[in-house]
Amino acid sequence: MRCFIGIDLGSTTTKAVLMDEHFEVLGRGITNSRSNYDTATRVAKHEALINTRFTLFHRALSVLPDLGGKLDQFLGDLERNFRLEQFLDQLADLERTCLANVKGERFKGKERAVGEALAAVFVRLREEAPALFARDAKRKSDFFRDIAGSRFMTVAQEIAKASALSYDLMLNVYDKAIIDVENRPPAGEMKDKYLKALERVAASAPEFGGLVGRIAGPVREGLEIPLEETYLVGTGYGRVTLPFSKEHIRSEILCHGLGAHIMYPQTRTVLDIGGQDTKAIQVDPAGIVENFQMNDRCAAGCGRYLGYIADEMNMGLHELGPMAMKATRTVRINSTCTVFAGAELRDRLALGEKREDIMAGLHRSIILRAMSIISRSGGVRDQFTFTGGVAKNEAAVKELRQLIRENYGEVAININPDSIYTGALGAAAFARRAVEH
Amino acid sequence: MSAMPVTEAVKEQSMLKQKEMIAANYELLATAREAGRKVVSTFVPGNLNELMMCFDVVNNLPEINAIQNGMRKKTGGYIMEAEKRGHSEDVCTYVKADIGAIAKGNLGPDGRPLPDPDLLLLSYTGCFTFMKWFELLRQQYKCETAMLHVPYEGDGKASKNMRDYVVKQLKEEVIPKLERVSGVKFDIDRLRQYLRESAKAEENFVWVLESAKKRPSPIDAYFGGVYYIGPIFTAFRGTADATEYYRLLRQEIEQRVADGLGPITPDGEMHQERYRLVVEGPPNWTSFRDFWKMFYDEGAVVVASTYTKVGGVYDLGFRHDPEHPLESLAEYCLGCYTNRNLPSRIDLIEKYVKEYEADGLLINSIKSCNSFSAGQLLVLREIERRTGKPAAFIETDLVDPRYFSPANVKNRLESYLQMIEQKRQGATPSAAAE
Amino acid sequence: MTVTAGIDVGTGAVKAVLFEVQGDQTRWLVRRTERVRQRDPFKLAEQTYDGILDEAGLKRGDVAYVATTGEGEALSFHTGHFYSMTTHGRGAIYLDPATRAALDVGALHGRAIRLDARGKVLSYKMTSQCASGSGQFLENIARYLGIAHDEIGMLSKKADNPEKVSGICAVLAETDVINMVSRGISAPNILKGIHSSMADRLAKLLKTIGTIDGAVLMTGGLALDDGLVAAMQEAMLKEKVSYPVRSHPDSIYAGAIGAALWGAFRHEKLVRLGELAKAS
């Protein structure tokens, strides 16, 4: 079938959306951009294709009466098991790469000890893996780098201590290896992984066990549908560095405007807070951009700011919002300089402020900056759509809602769980249109 | 801020003429000491060139030197030098480029040292930084300074009180100091003669600027414009050379109009005029060519700019007037672009967007220059509101290469032009919405 | 005989030293550095202090003057506090008496401090807020490149074609670096590029503080980064200055040393004035 792909190369994440010719979204994929842009594009596309398969499974299976209300549950199980397969694959890759890196001056005489410690770490990581992908498990992030990294650090610290090795040394091995692993596209036959996942579901979820026979057929069919890349449009921060020709590139402003329009046709104002930039876009009823403003060269108050804070507190990005929600008051933070975010945090802690309250203040300060950019672009008009990675953060959303109400009265505020894909969605729509005309 | 010279790309007659004129002035500067001529440093906006000519002094313009050095990519080092000497990172980089250059031998574009000034003529039009700049130079040179305080047109017009004040300062302060430093007695008839010459050049200059109303526009009124303002904004207004330059220029442009041609760019003829823009704010000099290229590669032509009005808003009708020499100089100083209040600036831009049938306004906001920049975001809003045309905002600096981020500028410019394009295609039904 | 302690609470590391002082004679007893890395610096400071006392076989009561510096103003157990530049200056003179300027480069800042022979601060200049030239930044990048911080220097010195990094903001510089990785620029060239940009900024600081007639001693954590030291020496060569820029193996302790020595100085004076009671 003909597919249209939009790629949004963000400064922190790369997103892909795959669309059929009826402008129907089939799949979404996301990955870390913190590597090579070509690879990022490849991986995001790959992820979107995986996601597309699940959509196709859904289509094929929804005609089966037996699954009834349990279809979503089943697909969820299937996907988690698929992810687990992938995770184990990459973990094996990581282990190989780590071991290969244990050589040279720094490791002289310690090769064996480090090798053994690493082996012990990976045994633990493999053991833990299924639990990470269990039904109600909460993961720190969706990226291999983050999930594997945070567990590696914790486990490695214990093991290093036990075997009297330096923790720094272990970290160093990991830091080096993860880059390679991340930049290697997933290997192995994809189809096998779906099928293996199916087996795992059959084995672990008795309620689906009996159905496997009938499910396997449609799943196999779904796997056979050819997905042909008809047209691709790239957008975002990294687009200039890509080997795309000019016709395959749209500015991220247009893509975000159109993407938001597609999700919410009544949208007039769009706010996007990404890793390194914040944009406010005004669109007309047809999704055409009328005005836009972005932050200037200073990266203060963008998503990366939260990244620095998370690093400083050794927390996952997912955890910042919930912590801020526990605040009883909001500490005033005036500087949103990303680089000094950590210093600001320490400063406040030293003054005896509570973490949650500081966290609430940090979120508010980001949103205040965004409010200025919105104001610069002409203010908020009904409806308002918030997109970008930071829209996933509940504390940021809460502050935003409140400030919008205070400054612009009651307006409809749209936040889509898939809002991080807005730019890619717009790009995919441009790809679809490019073929039409 | 001001005009700049020297390009290799296309050798039109007028360009060659301008090159000669500039080379000659640097020659005069380099040999001033031997020739026993006095050197007066002064600023571009509201400069008193005709008056200075009456005293046979040589005119040195630190802003132009900074531009020249910027285009030759020397200012990065000069600015660093000034910062090492205790100047703040925050302040105007023209000042720092000048101070840094002085610290490093103050070489002119021809590689010869520029002479120390005998007089700093601080005509203080449209910017407070000028005052500090010359105080800093005065501390360095310990030379005589003549201050001409030009009041700001806070209500959008020059009052009688302002004019009287400027004229009185010319009479009581500026002329006596020029006489004393140069040893030449002031002759008002000489001044009248120069002013007459100025008015002639001004007439043709305005014609050239207004030729951009044609479609396609035969000139780029920003990137090309900075060459066209060269003679009239700097050391040549009032000379026969300048008159000749503008006569030649006009002839050339008339020919382009007749041939239906667009502007010349460093890469040759510009092919298709896809976007017509009005630009507010000075250009960036350190990456001037790259900056320009971003425009002509996309088919964007600047049809009117405010920067070409910093040395006089001639297209609103002002001409130097030999019948009222000092009054006319006062009027000139008071009326320069950045000496007009913000509402007048907005009115002017609105007029340009409408009369030149532009697709929109682009603001190049210059970090250095508060005189231009403070308030530009309101300008943007007002223009959008009044004309219904989209406006965009980019940020660079005059001569500080650290503040020119090509990727950033290009991203915004492209987004802006794509937006204009998208709008133009109008309500192409978004199939996607269904 | 008097024992004094100097504790330098930094954003990157806590440094603590003990000194024995008798008139003009000083003896350095113990030293210890603890990297902060997501720990509470104040608790860490207290632990570190108790740790070095243990090591020296002393008790808190044996110490005549506990001097803090850096962010240690708030520590409850100190006798007095001296500000960083005061202490780095004094520490630099102690480590290398020919020093006439200290260049303190720590986790989040850079400072050039001009001194006289006695360690008095004559003038200084700090990096301004936007700082990609900080240890923290270098550390982030190194982590990203998979390089341990004590390897940085060695690698940087292997560079053959360093790539400049934009000097405005660490966040944007980070992206620069990521782009470089994807363009296949080698780690040594990236690190050297960062070192050179940092060195340019630091050289600018040194130029701003006035004429230095003596050596410049790099202090603080980054003085241990010999890649930066080398870049610094190249930058100074470019500036055509006559004075040498160097580092010292104990440079990271300069602040703590200075604090301990100033503590001794104050202690003596307070004893002389019989004001010890008031000082605590």
Place this chain on the structure above:
Amino acid sequence: MTATADIVARCQTLFDDLHFTYAREWKAAVPGRKVVGYMPFYVPRELIHAAGALPLGVLGGGDQLEVIHGDAYYQSYICRIPRSTVELGVTGRLDFVDGMLFPSICDVIRNLSGMWKIMFPKVKSRYFDVPQNFRNDVGGEFYINELNELRDMLAELGGRAVGDDAIRASIALYNENRRLVRDVYALRSKQPWKTPSAEVYLLMRAGMILAVEEHNRLLSEYLAAAPQEDRPRRDNSRVVVTGVFCEQPPLNLIKSIELSGCYIVDDDFMLVNRWERSDVPVEGDPIRNLALAYLHDSGDTSAKYEPDQKKKGLYLVDAVKRSGAEGVIFAAPSFCDPALLERPMLQSVLAAHGVPYIAFKYAENSGQMQPIREQAGTFADSIKLWSEQ
């Protein structure tokens, strides 16, 4: 007698009140009263007062105002005071202000005058120019005419003529005010431990809001109360703070300077309070008297041209000598061209006179005081450790 703490508390309340309740109430008390706002640093308040209006100093939003719309009008490389001032305006906090004066200090304030005309068309806004030529017959004439134009504008605003006698009476009141302010400064330079700078600052800020009569009372009370306070004298060094004439430093910054070991014994906060250095003559043509006082008896600051190269910066050396300071702290708003371009010139004059100095920048909403304490502390250390040797 009112206790210092009460006086300071009153000032703090005025300072914290971003809705200007005092001025609102003053205006509401008598129908027809007008309020005329002005930006730092100098306007002839006597004329406003004589017109029966309340001169209200608008000094930005400080560190408690959340600036949303103000940032929409300014790039990041422009100082903060115009954006927080715009925020005050856009959020209606200045909606009771009938006229606004924008003195000639820099291009930012100058352009703000035009923005105000567009954004708040109902307010009478005026860019208030002062001469940079100090000859009576040139700059003096120009200024007399400017003052008269201002007088006409105020008359129109207030709906009544502004008579010479009224101006004379106002001059007398402001002479009194300046005398008291000078006394407070003199007291602080004599006994800085009794008059913490944060207190003096708040007291001076109150003068930007209160009617002059009331401020005079407050100043007198403080002058009586402060010396009675029993406050320990600390081992601090004495400094002059300069460069802050426009965008105000956060109060915490002033406190931090003192906490880290420096007594501020002179400063250029709220210059308008001390603009004329001695009494303006009350007899004779009051407009002319104001003009001549401006030309020949006004304080120096970087927004004023110094015609004589030899005198450049000497005022600062004088201030150091007069107040017995041991050093100078240059504290300037970030991105402030007048302050930052002036700084190297003043520093070279200080260096020539052997006066030590340090310099840093701030913004009205700076939150991190660590670098400030670091620098002021080192400065104090070096004076403390070396002075008695």
